[in-house]
Amino acid sequence: MIKRLFFGSPRFVLPGRGLALGITMTYVSLMIMIPVLALLVKASQLNGARAITLILDPQVQSALWVSLSTSAMAAFVNGVFGTIVAWVHVRYPHPGKPIINALIDLPFAIPTAVTGITLTHLLSDHGWVGRVLTPLGWQINYTWIGIVVALVFVGLPFVIRSVEPVLADIDTDIEEAAATLGASSRHITWRILIPTIFPAILSGVTVAFARGLGEYGSVVFISGNLPYKTEILPYLIVSKLEQFDYEGATVLAILTLALSFVALVLANGLQGWYRRRMGGT
Amino acid sequence: MKWVMMILAGLFLGLFLGFPLALIVTEAVAKGWHIYAQAILHPDTQHAIGLTLKVALIAVGCNTVFGIAAAWLLTHTSLRGKSIWMTIIDLPFSISPVVAGLMLVLVFGRKGWIGPWLLAHDMPIIFTAWGIGLATCFVTLPFVARELIPLMQTQGTQEEEAATLLGASGWQVFVRITLPKIKWGVLYGVLLAAGRAVGEFGAVSVVSGHIVGKTNTVSLHIERLYNEYQFQAAFAVSTLLVAIGVLSLLVHPLVASPHRTRSKGNTP
Numbered sequence: 002m003i004k005r006l007f008f009g010s011p012r013f014v015l016p017g018r019g020l021a022l023g024i025t026m027t028y029v030s031l032m033i034m035i036p037v038l039a040l041l042v043k044a045s046q047l048n049g050a051r052a053i054t055l056i057l058d059p060q061v062q063s064a065l066w067v068s069l070s071t072s073a074m075a076a077f078v079n080g081v082f083g084t085i086v087a088w089v090h091v092r093y094p095h096p097g098k099p100i101i102n103a104l105i106d107l108p109f110a111i112p113t114a115v116t117g118i119t120l121t122h123l124l125s126d127h128g129w130v131g132r133v134l135t136p137l138g139w140q141i142n143y144t145w146i147g148i149v150v151a152l153v154f155v156g157l158p159f160v161i162r163s164v165e166p167v168l169a170d171i172d173t174d175i176e177e178a179a180a181t182l183g184a185s186s187r188h189i190t191w192r193i194l195i196p197t198i199f200p201a202i203l204s205g206v207t208v209a210f211a212r213g214l215g216e217y218g219s220v221v222f223i224s225g226n227l228p229y230k231t232e233i234l235p236y237l238i239v240s241k242l243e244q245f246d247y248e249g250a251t252v253l254a255i256l257t258l259a260l261s262f263v264a265l266v267l268a269n270g271l272q273g274w275y276r277r278r279m280g281g282t
Numbered sequence: 283m284k285w286v287m288m289i290l291a292g293l294f295l296g297l298f299l300g301f302p303l304a305l306i307v308t309e310a311v312a313k314g315w316h317i318y319a320q321a322i323l324h325p326d327t328q329h330a331i332g333l334t335l336k337v338a339l340i341a342v343g344c345n346t347v348f349g350i351a352a353a354w355l356l357t358h359t360s361l362r363g364k365s366i367w368m369t370i371i372d373l374p375f376s377i378s379p380v381v382a383g384l385m386l387v388l389v390f391g392r393k394g395w396i397g398p399w400l401l402a403h404d405m406p407i408i409f410t411a412w413g414i415g416l417a418t419c420f421v422t423l424p425f426v427a428r429e430l431i432p433l434m435q436t437q438g439t440q441e442e443e444a445a446t447l448l449g450a451s452g453w454q455v456f457v458r459i460t461l462p463k464i465k466w467g468v469l470y471g472v473l474l475a476a477g478r479a480v481g482e483f484g485a486v487s488v489v490s491g492h493i494v495g496k497t498n499t500v501s502l503h504i505e506r507l508y509n510e511y512q513f514q515a516a517f518a519v520s521t522l523l524v525a526i527g528v529l530s531l532l533v534h535p536l537v538a539s540p541h542r543t544r545s546k547g548n549t550p
Contacts, residue, residue: 015442016452018359024351025367028344032420033373036385039395043388082294089291093284103531107299109474110527112481114501115520118508119302122309122517129301154298186283215378218483218501222508235380235484242384242488247393254381261376 043251052252060228061237061253068234069260071145072213075152080206083160084198090161091168108157113218120151121222143225148233151219156209163205167198196279200272207268211261306524309517321507321515322522329495330503331522333411337499338479341418345475346468349426354460357434358442368431374423382420383488386413409491414499417485422475429471429537430464437463466537473530481523 055061090101108116124131124141134141141147171194179189217235224231234257241250311318321327352371356364374382390407391397400407407413441463445455461468483501490497498506500523507516 015358015439015446015455017354017456021351021355021359022361024348025355028348028351029370032416032423033370036382036389036420037373037377039388040381040385082290085287086291086294089288093288095288099535101295103534104295104299106531106534107303107527110477110524110531111302112477112483112501112520112523112527114483114504115306115481115523116302118504118516118520119306121508122513123301123305129305130297154302157298211376215381217378217380218487222505235378238378238380238384239484239488242387247384247388247391250384251388254378254384257378257381261378265376 040251040254043247044255047248047252051248055249055252056256060232061234063229064232064234064237065256067145067148067231068214068257071148071152071233072210072216075149075156075213076206076210078149078153079156079160079209080202083157083205084164084202087161087164087168091165105161106158108154113155113216114222116154116219117151117222120147120154120219124150124223142223143227143231145224145231147223147225148220148231151223152209152213152216155216155219156212159209159212160202160205163208164198164201167201171197200275203268203272203275207264211264214257214261214264303524306517306520309514310521311518312514317514318518321512321518324515326494326498327500327503327515327519330498330500330519333414333498334480334500337411337415337418338476340415341422341479342472342475344419345423346426346472348423349428349430349471350464350468352427353430353434353464354456356431358439358460371424371427374420379417379421379482379484380488383417383485386416386420386485386489390416408489409493409497411497413489414486414497417489418479418482421482421485422479425475425478426468426471429467429474433464433467434460470530470533470537473526473533477523477527477530480526 056065086105089095090098090105095101111119121142122128124134124147126132126135131141141150175193176189179193180186184192215235217233217239220233221236224233224236226232226236234253238250238253238257241247241253352367355361356367361367377385387394387408389395389397390400390413392401392408394408397408407416441459442455445459446452450458480499481501482499483505486499487502487505490499490502492498492502492506494503494506500519504516504519504523507513507519
C-alpha cells in the first residue's frame with residue numbers, strides 16, 4: 002500500500018503499451034482467431050445427421066479406436082518410463098547429465114517426418130532392431146505397435162519434463178525423517194514420493210496423450226495406413242481433404258479436438274480430486 | 283534398486299533416442315559421402331531448401347516480432363485477462379497440425395471465406411508458397427513468446443522503470459536495457475521456432491499440393507524420397523533438419539533457464 006502511494010502502480014510507468022497491444026492483437030486475430038473461427042463456423046453449418054452417419058462409419062470408428070488406444074498406450078508407457086528416467090536424472094549424479102538433459106528434448110527438435118522414416122527404417126526387416134525382431138515373428142511396422150512406438154518417441158519429453166521439477170523440489174528431509182522413524186524404502190516410495198509426483202505424472206501423461214491424438218507426420222510412415230487396421234484419425238482428415246470433402250474433414254477435426262479437450266478436462270478434474278483426497282488424509 | 287532404475291532408464295533412452303539418432307547419421311552416409319553430397323546438391327533438393335529457408339525466415343521473423351511484443355505486453359504493462367491471452371497464444375500447440383492445415387483451407391481455399399475473392403484476383407494462397415508460409419507461421423507462433431514471457435516475468439521491470447524515470451525514450455529502454463537482458467531467450471526461442479518451421483510436415487502437407495520444384499519443402503521432399511525408396515538420399519536431406527534441431531538443444535544450456543526459476547517461484 003505504501004509502496005503504491007509513493008511510487009504509483011509500477012506497471013503504468015513503462016511506455017510501448019499501445020504498440021505492443023496493437024501488434025499482439027492484430028497478429029493473434031489474423032493468425033489464430035480467424036482460422037479457429039472458420040473451423041467453428043464450418044462446424045456449426047454441418048448437417049447433424051450426416052455428421053453422425055460419418056462418425057458411425059466403420060472406417061471412422063476403427064480409426065477412432067486405433068487413435069485412442071495407441072495414444073493411451075503410448076502415454077502409459079511414457080508415464081512409467083518417463084517417471085523412471087526423471088527419477089534417475091534428478092536423484093542419481095552421473096557424468097553424462099548435460100548430455101542426457103539435451104537428449105531428452107530430442108523428440109521436440111527432430112521433425113516429425115524424419116522421426117517417421119527413421120523409426121520405420123529402424124524397425125524394417127533390414128533395420129537394426131527389425132533384423133532382430135523379425136526372425137522372432139515380431140512384425141512392428143504396419144501394425145498398431147508401430148504407431149505406439151512412434152507416439153512413445155514423440156511424447157517422451159512430456160512426462161519427464163513435467164515430473165523433473167517436482168522431484169527436484171521434494172525436500173529429502175521428509176524421506177530421511179520417515180526413514181529414521183522406521184519406514185521401509187518401499188513404504189517411503191508409495192506413501193511419500195508417488196503421491197507427491199502423481200499430479201505431475203498425470204499432467205505429463207495427458208499432454209502426451211493429447212499430442213498423440215493429433216500426431217500425423219511421425220505415424221503415417223510406420224503405420225502403413227491400412228484401412229480398418231492402422232488408419233489414425235489425422236490420416237482420415239488428410240484423406241478427406243485430398244478428396245475435397247471439407248465437411249467430412251471438419252467433422253473429424255472437431256472430433257479430434259473434442260477428444261483432446263475432454264482428456265485435458267478429465268485430467269484437471271482428476272488432479273483436483275487427488276489433491277483434495279491427499280489434503281484430507 | 284538404484285541399478286535397476288538406472289538400467290531401465292538407460293535402456294529406454296538408448297532404444298528410443300540413441301538408436302534413431304545414430305541411424306539417421308549412419309544411413310545418410312551409408313554408401314559414401316559422394317552420394318550424400320549428390321542428394322543434397324540435387325536441383326529438387328536445392329529448390330526445396332530454398333523454399334523452406336524463405337518460408338522459415340518470414341515465419342520466424344514475424345513470430346519473433348510478435349513474441350517480443352506479446353511478452354512486453356504481458357509482463358511489462360498492465361493488462362487484464364493475462365491467462366486468457368496465454369491460452370490463446372498457446373492454441374497452436376494444442377491443435378493438431380493437420381487440423382491447422384484444414385483451418386487455413388477453410389479460410390483461404392477454393393470454397394473458403396476469402397478463397398474465391400483471392401482466386402478472382404489471381405492471388406491463390408492454398409497450394410502455393412504463401413499457404414506454406416501461413417501454415418508455418420501458425421504452428422511456430424508460440425515459441426518466442428513462450429520463451430520470453432516467463433523470462434521477462436522473473437527479470438522484472440525495475441531497470442526499465444529506472445531508465446524511463448531518468449528520461450530514456452521507450453525505444454532506448456527497449457534497445458539498451460530489455461534487449462540485452464533477453465537476447466539469449468530470444469535466440470533460443472528463434473532456434474526452436476526455426477527448427478519446427480523447417481521441419482513442419484502435417485500442416486504444410488495439407489496446404490502445399492506437393493508440386494515438385496514449386497511447393498515442395500524439405501520435409502515433403504524427404505517424404506517423397508523415402509516413398510521412392512531413395513533411403514540414403516532421404517536420410518542425407520534429413521541430417522540438414524536434424525542439425526538445426528541439435529543446434530537448438532546445444533544452445534539451450536546457455537539460456538538462463540526461466541522454466542526452473544518459474545517452477546520454484548510458483549511452488550506454494
